[in-house]
Amino acid sequence: MLVVMETTATPDMVAQVCREIEKMGLKARPMEGASRTTIEVTGDRFPVDPDGILTQSGVEDVIHLTQPYKLVSRKFHPDDSVVGVNGVKIGGLELVVMAGPCAVESREQCMTIAEQVAKAGAKVFRGGAFKPRTSPYSFQGLGEEGLKILAEVREKYKLMIVTEAMDTEAMDLVADYADIIQIGSRNMQNFSLLRKAGRKKNPVLLKRGMSATVEEFLMAAEYVMAEGNHNVILCERGVRTFADHTRNTLDLSVVPAVKQISHLPMIVDSSHGTGKRYQVLPMSRAAVAAGADGLLVEVHHDPVGALSDGVQSITPDMFVRLMGEIRAIAGVLGRSCA
């Protein structure tokens, strides 16, 4: 950390700031320049809250030189992490596609969709048993009944299951039935939920919040990892901007940005990320081309009758085409896809 003093700061002010820094257990070393003094602070392995210093007299600015990241950071783990779940490996050279309906609606619906996505190459089945809905009057999911259906899907089609845990109460249930626990974008900074997920053994699929910066996103993963669960998969799902041609603005640049800072695997939800069926294929291709380790895609055999998010679900036929396209693009990047 550097503390930049104002050009008018007196030696007393500099001394006072140094004392404050040392009170925090850090080392302060004033460096005199031609026009002002800059204080180098060392011993701060993680960023210090700058408020206490910024409010001192004579301080112009506090510059963080230490990144806030620890367990998520490539500095602590230079190689890519690969999250394994019963033989499926996320974050390696092989892309992993997670597909299924937005919500679990019935056993039959899930079986029909699961059969087709499994055949086309999906390795993980998605489907919400607990649905976060803007309105308390909308369909909220089948709950444990939905989880049981998902467990049957796993049994029959050998697909791993990912499904959302919306609260600490439901997390135990979800952890029992599902392979991967999803934390939704509305809960990205539900720190109690993150901590609880950190105490589970299941891998955690963490979705980026609707207006989360990369730093906030990675620090949310840090919450999970700090509790001991290092199996975190990050997921971009679109952010909120002024743009109205898509439901959210899919920010693919976050893939290379995260990969530069972190070793964690990162996938892209091209369904929620765009909210429009016709966008899913081109943006899935783009996600893979940008370096994503996999996709999360909504597939429904009867989008017209879907209980939620039908307008963004693709059909099984479109999914087959999607798999073909991303397989080819994966090849260009020296990767593969089932």
Added chain:
Amino acid sequence: MLVVMETTATPDMVAQVCREIEKMGLKARPMEGASRTTIEVTGDRFPVDPDGILTQSGVEDVIHLTQPYKLVSRKFHPDDSVVGVNGVKIGGLELVVMAGPCAVESREQCMTIAEQVAKAGAKVFRGGAFKPRTSPYSFQGLGEEGLKILAEVREKYKLMIVTEAMDTEAMDLVADYADIIQIGSRNMQNFSLLRKAGRKKNPVLLKRGMSATVEEFLMAAEYVMAEGNHNVILCERGVRTFADHTRNTLDLSVVPAVKQISHLPMIVDSSHGTGKRYQVLPMSRAAVAAGADGLLVEVHHDPVGALSDGVQSITPDMFVRLMGEIRAIAGVLGRSCA
């Protein structure tokens, strides 16, 4: 609801859409125009999920004419709601100011600040015992110990207490010690937490999410009210935009917008809403001028030593000045302030 058919839609398509609508228990009435058919849907007291219809052949658009709001809406409750808590009334002609430190740091800190804000006219004391922090390594609050300090403040200075409940576990504790339960912006769509707050007797202070639309904000209040707790106070605290001169962009237009749709009282957090000490006074005045029913303000007797958010806390002296200014502006609007 109106379903607008494409100009090329066939009578069969219209009939099919009508059948789908009627399957939902609604009434469909096709109206033939010169260029296209429009179907009027009635019986939908609350908005129907349009996905199932939008995905039908021949449908161009679905237009909602019913608002999604029920309990929050002025249509169901034309007069302003006044939320009372032990004699303090929020939402009436008298403005209510809630003031105190960002975080409860010690008994002494709270007593010092409480004495001064009480004398200046604050009616409610704020202070976080559980702090939502971006980093798991930052100060997370004193927990129950902090709640006990807050209870002492109430005892001694006759101030009502508002403090945040970050999860369903802590909510029982918070409800026991505090008068008003705060739900923070990161939890605005933590639906389990909203539901739990709806089953408490305490009034709930609900902060707008960082990128929440007015509809999402009001629907979050609807979650609380749908469980039976109608004592909801809304709070604008700034939204996330590209602008970098403030920490968040304080969107004061949300005050008249919410007042038009809803009967609920609405206050403004001018501290988090701007993140800069020099902004707190002008933006507090502006909030009152725009029609807010009160303010939430961070006050610290020693902002330099504050454990969190010192740069946005005002001093007790500034708070006295703030109270004088908003009292005068309240007078212009035919309102008052202690």
Added chain:
Amino acid sequence: MLVVMETTATPDMVAQVCREIEKMGLKARPMEGASRTTIEVTGDRFPVDPDGILTQSGVEDVIHLTQPYKLVSRKFHPDDSVVGVNGVKIGGLELVVMAGPCAVESREQCMTIAEQVAKAGAKVFRGGAFKPRTSPYSFQGLGEEGLKILAEVREKYKLMIVTEAMDTEAMDLVADYADIIQIGSRNMQNFSLLRKAGRKKNPVLLKRGMSATVEEFLMAAEYVMAEGNHNVILCERGVRTFADHTRNTLDLSVVPAVKQISHLPMIVDSSHGTGKRYQVLPMSRAAVAAGADGLLVEVHHDPVGALSDGVQSITPDMFVRLMGEIRAIAGVLGRSCA
């Protein structure tokens, strides 16, 4: 400016960076810390483009300590600037209200509105003769004919005239007829237009761009002033965000922010800034309470028949009420309003 070297930077790298800095005619002074070297750069009265340095080996970051502002800055002109135009003074203790229709539609329309706004206390008449419209097929304004009508308004009602110049060609014409030249938000970074306005004698009303930061906004004013015209009035008119309850998000915090950095007067356009008639009064009050030096308000005697922006225009009756309210709020702040 400070150049922060990486902890792994070699003395050779430091020396090379110093040479590069000196090639730019600046002075470099390396300061050795415990963990890294920081180079203080002096002689840079204005910010140096950091790209050339950031791309050098061993450089971690470049920290600007010099603000990019010169003529707009309070450092160069500590007192508030007051822009005078034929006896009307903008930026002093007296608030100035500019009112009139969105577009000049006819002589009769302007006369009717002008009479009423003048009587209510407006000092400047607004009305577009050249209208920037999203569609080439929308009404584009009456052009010079409109300017002539505005000149008649000035003659008859002793109101100063403000109207937009959309291009360098029209600016000569606008400068001849109008008192104040408006530069619209879409043209805030039309640098040729800014330069041309800087060579005129008329005061310039510069609107903030739809996604302009404070720095970009003030630098646009710097373009005008750098050409010799120091009579610049800044105007907030709402920025583009995800929020959909207003047409734009009126960012009132920009008023205190600009006032802190700059001596220029600043007004607020509460009509375009909200786009909704019911928002104009509360947000005008809020603007004045936040410290604005005046308002720009759309008034139309027949909003129903208006050729543009009728939904955000207030009626003359509402304008009378608005003037009464802001006069009272101005009084609270020790200011006045005609």
Added chain:
Amino acid sequence: MLVVMETTATPDMVAQVCREIEKMGLKARPMEGASRTTIEVTGDRFPVDPDGILTQSGVEDVIHLTQPYKLVSRKFHPDDSVVGVNGVKIGGLELVVMAGPCAVESREQCMTIAEQVAKAGAKVFRGGAFKPRTSPYSFQGLGEEGLKILAEVREKYKLMIVTEAMDTEAMDLVADYADIIQIGSRNMQNFSLLRKAGRKKNPVLLKRGMSATVEEFLMAAEYVMAEGNHNVILCERGVRTFADHTRNTLDLSVVPAVKQISHLPMIVDSSHGTGKRYQVLPMSRAAVAAGADGLLVEVHHDPVGALSDGVQSITPDMFVRLMGEIRAIAGVLGRSCA
């Protein structure tokens, strides 16, 4: 267009609205529903400004069913447009890559870069002779001298030239020297400049504004086309959001969105769109995968010494790699690239 009346609207109100619509030369047909009347408006080939109607008594909403687009629309031109310029075809199966430095700095600089990008497969050379800079004190480009250098590049390397015209004055000059006239994002709604470009013969490269919706972007193209110049190439270059890990947020979903509505070719500027060198390759691949017809890329042989935007320029070596990667991805999509 549909005019939705309030449920409480009287027959008189409906009749009055119909009269207003007919005064505009349109046909109004009231359709009575069970709960309200909806008026179908026909004869509006282009969207009517809804303000005049929205402000009538009894009107709840006005629903546009006609798109505002005419010449840009696929409805008027179902096939993809291919813009040709001296043998280079933009918008066909072959991707076109435009590459070169941000700014023309010297003859030698341009020749060095041009040689390498030409060899690697670029067909168009980019380089700014007139630079739009936030500060009036930054390097503003070499002007006509820069245009002459660009003309030499064309001569020597058979590359087409694209360069920006910042104002109507410079456009004649640019049109004389360059093949393609670029209109920058800050000028996307400089309607006078768009009109002037519409009267030139050169193809126009139109960049999306920093906060432009798809509708505003396409309507800007409509301005150019309405003057007779149908050779418009659209370019996504990133939009402004809260995200701070890139300079702008590259919104690739705009590619499929524009392609659905319009027949115009569309390319992506992955350099300005990200502002970071390490993002250029992955986001260029993603742009091609999403369906872009080409790229605009900044290449500099000495990014360290570049006078502007060095941090986002890639080296000639990286450009060779980029061309290889996008050639392979183009192949996956059944396209090619030189």
